[in-house]
Amino acid sequence: MSQPTPPRADHPPVVVGNAVGSFAWGVLHDRHPALVERVRQATAYPAEQQHALDALLREIAEGGVIEPLNDTEPGAAQWRLWAKDHIGRCWADVPFLWAESYFYRKLLAALGYFAPGPWQGIDPFAPFKRAELMGTTVDSELAVLDEIPRLPAPQQDTTLLHASLWGNRADLGFQLSTGDSGLGERVTGLVVDDTAALWDLLADRPPGKVCLVADNAGPELLPDLVLADHLLTTDRASSVSLHIKPYPYYVSDATTSDVLDCLARMSAASGRAAEIGKRLRQAVTGGRLVLRTYPFACAPFPYEDMPDEIREEFASATLTVMKGDLNYRRLVGDRHWPATTPFSAGTAYFPGPVAALRTLKSDVITGLAPHTLTELEATGNAWRTSGTHALVQVRT
Numbered sequence: 001m002s003q004p005t006p007p008r009a010d011h012p013p014v015v016v017g018n019a020v021g022s023f024a025w026g027v028l029h030d031r032h033p034a035l036v037e038r039v040r041q042a043t044a045y046p047a048e049q050q051h052a053l054d055a056l057l058r059e060i061a062e063g064g065v066i067e068p069l070n071d072t073e074p075g076a077a078q079w080r081l082w083a084k085d086h087i088g089r090c091w092a093d094v095p096f097l098w099a100e101s102y103f104y105r106k107l108l109a110a111l112g113y114f115a116p117g118p119w120q121g122i123d124p125f126a127p128f129k130r131a132e133l134m135g136t137t138v139d140s141e142l143a144v145l146d147e148i149p150r151l152p153a154p155q156q157d158t159t160l161l162h163a164s165l166w167g168n169r170a171d172l173g174f175q176l177s178t179g180d181s182g183l184g185e186r187v188t189g190l191v192v193d194d195t196a197a198l199w200d201l202l203a204d205r206p207p208g209k210v211c212l213v214a215d216n217a218g219p220e221l222l223p224d225l226v227l228a229d230h231l232l233t234t235d236r237a238s239s240v241s242l243h244i245k246p247y248p249y250y251v252s253d254a255t256t257s258d259v260l261d262c263l264a265r266m267s268a269a270s271g272r273a274a275e276i277g278k279r280l281r282q283a284v285t286g287g288r289l290v291l292r293t294y295p296f297a298c299a300p301f302p303y304e305d306m307p308d309e310i311r312e313e314f315a316s317a318t319l320t321v322m323k324g325d326l327n328y329r330r331l332v333g334d335r336h337w338p339a340t341t342p343f344s345a346g347t348a349y350f351p352g353p354v355a356a357l358r359t360l361k362s363d364v365i366t367g368l369a370p371h372t373l374t375e376l377e378a379t380g381n382a383w384r385t386s387g388t389h390a391l392v393q394v395r396t
């Protein structure tokens with residue numbers, strides 16, 4: 001893919017970050033600078049990286065304009081093309097989805113992530129990811145897996161699917177915004193619940209490939225992997241294609257190292273978690289769990305602009321499951337959709353059946369029933385962005 005598709009006159013406008021106080025504005029204005037400081041504190045970077053971080057902070061500060069990526073960076077030519085309409089403009093005036101993605105790419109450039117030398121390949125978010133994965137909350141979550149076989153089969157399906165869904169609250173970028181107040185209580189009734197449709201869809205077809213487009217590492221990736229194991233062991237899938245990021249992105253997004261860390265964490269646990277960890281390791285070596293790291297996973301565009309290789313991958317799957325908020329925004333397009341727009345309208349271009357498992361952490365939403373929207377608005381709560389609500393949506 002070299003260029004995004006031209007603007008769609010039949011779609012609502014894309015989200016930009018220039019409305020002061022909006023969610024997008026808050027991410028650009030507060031979350032990104034806070035993240036730069038967290039990264040700086042977490043790892044003992046030398047002077048060169050410190051200066052580059054200072055420069056990045058100046059660039060993203062109020063009134064700062066978007067500057068090109070250094071020519072020596074891998075993918076610089078591609079980014080120059082992608083950035084040609086945005087260089088020299090304020091971060092808040094370009095599509096929010098584009099601005100965030102470019103910020104993460106520039107952060108890696110500042111840290112010398114791709115440059116040959118001692119800092120090459122050092123994940124700046126690894127200290128946060130590691131702390132979460134090794135935490136005691138994960139111990140309890142793994143221990144709960146021992147209870148699952150005691151449940152009736154349909155309840156096992158729902159429990160494991162919803163564990164993967166709610167795992168999406170474990171998003172370190174989001175936690176930068178919630179600060180000390182932490183995450184609000186989850187609202188258990190889903191705003192859209194196509195759980196039954198998802199299992200019916202798999203039951204109606206012979207077991208094939210399921211694409212699981214992962215989101216965050218650690219406490220989200222663990223239940224995703226458990227779900228992958230469940231799909232394989234119950235013959236809902238003949239293989240699972242696990243899409244992860246080719247390099248660190250959106251703070252806690254999962255990379256290959258994160259998958260391996262999760263498998264090691266499970267294998268080192270006891271009981272059923274260890275069994276699942278062992279089975280998943282065998283699934284990787286035996287080719288039933290396949291890791292995919294498409295460059296497009298870190299591109300600043302919606303899935304509508306996906307290149308042919310990914311289109312073919314999704315087209316050949318029985319079902320693609322998109323995890324998380326960013327994947328949702330990329331799936332339906334990061335646009336001001338009226339909330340009651342059918343999910344099927346936002347995903348009409350998608351080349352096969354697709355499901356979204358997402359906790360709500362940004363403004364974009366489709367597929368709400370009018371009465372649900374009325375009820376949510378009546379609460380007066382920030383239900384779109386607080387991470388307290390969730391959905392399962394399916395388009396067959």
Ligand SMILES: O=P(O)(O)OC[C@@]1(O)O[C@H](CO)[C@@H](O)[C@@H]1O
Pocket residue numbers: 027100168171173174215216250323324325326327329361362
């Ligand atoms: O995709 P995830 O991990 O569920 O959420 C990503 C997120 O925290 O970051 C974006 C804003 O930077 C939003 O889409 C959302 O708030």
